[in-house]
Amino acid sequence: MKLIGSYTSPYVRKISVMLLEKGIDFDFVNDSPWADDTQVPHFNPLGKVPALIADDGEIWFDSPVIAAYLDTLPGGTPLLPADPAAALRVRRLEALADGVTDAAVALVLEKRREADKQDEAWIVRQRGVLNRGLDALEQYAASHRDLNGETLNLADIAVACALGYINFRRVAPNWCVERPTLIALVERLFQRESFARTTPP
Template identity: 40%
Template sequence: MKLFYSNNSPYARKIRILIDEKKVPVTLEKVVLADKNCTIHEYNPLAKVPILVINDISIFDSPVIAEYVDYKSGPLYLIPSDFDKKILVKRWEALADGLCDASVAIMLEKRRPISQQNTDVFEKQMRKIKLSLQRLNEEIEDKEYYLEGTFSYADIAVGCALGYVKLRYPEIDFKNEYLNLYHLHEELMKRQSFQATAPEPYL
């Protein structure tokens, strides 16, 4: 198996962490999506990462890859087989991905010439970020991990989203505004898988 990823993609980081946690033998190949010679579209017509290639089949996007990797690698499962628990995990992943989507939308808008930037985009997307952080902060409460206090893919997804938000918007004061998430992120960063895949500033 081969996983295509880009360095600071929070979506790809989720899969890299899952692979690390479950000790799955995978070849990692970093790509630069902005490179005009990047041929990633040959594996995914949407030209987005992550992509998991197994023989002649490519799997995308991150929620689908996560299901495949977790199921195929066997116990201990980080996405529960129990339906109700699985929905809770996938729900947190959806919030995490939406948080990343909003963060990326602001970043892309900032890349436009100042005269063409739309302040409504900034306000709308930042509102999504703050409301999502507030909801996640309330739901984690004072638990070490989200799902019954046990480490799961929900924590991986949200941990990657928090890492990306902290990278792009260091002005957000997690310790004072979202203390429960601050503690969750601190706990996750003790894990080797999170340390090895930490976002690199300005990339």
């Protein structure tokens, strides 16, 4: 199995963590989708990472689809509940965490533009998405239902990758103010070997 991605992508990290938690052997192919000589569009026509080349040669993208695919493979720790309705609830939280990540990435990209080209209204909108998303995740985490429960699941991983990225890019340095349950959740998860091994450089 080959995972095509970059070390700084939170979506790629989500899949790397999953593969490590499940004990699935994989080769990491480092390819930045922003590089002039990137090969990513050969694997994912959208030109985005992650893309996964399975052992049978089939190519999977994007990260929620790869995550669902990995959970269909035999062996390894399941990261989605067997019950379809419960699995959907976990995947809803994955979508929420990924949406927070999308807003964080949008803010990073916008801030890289020259100051006079940055769109203030767009920045305010993405900050709103980020803050509402984090507030909702704090509430879900505090309920210990579908997130921050006894057993690690895909929602936990997606949330920790979102917050890891926010920390790494310093997108919202005060995100932890009044979100104690999320802090406790990520501090616990960042101690796992799968997260330690995938810390962005």
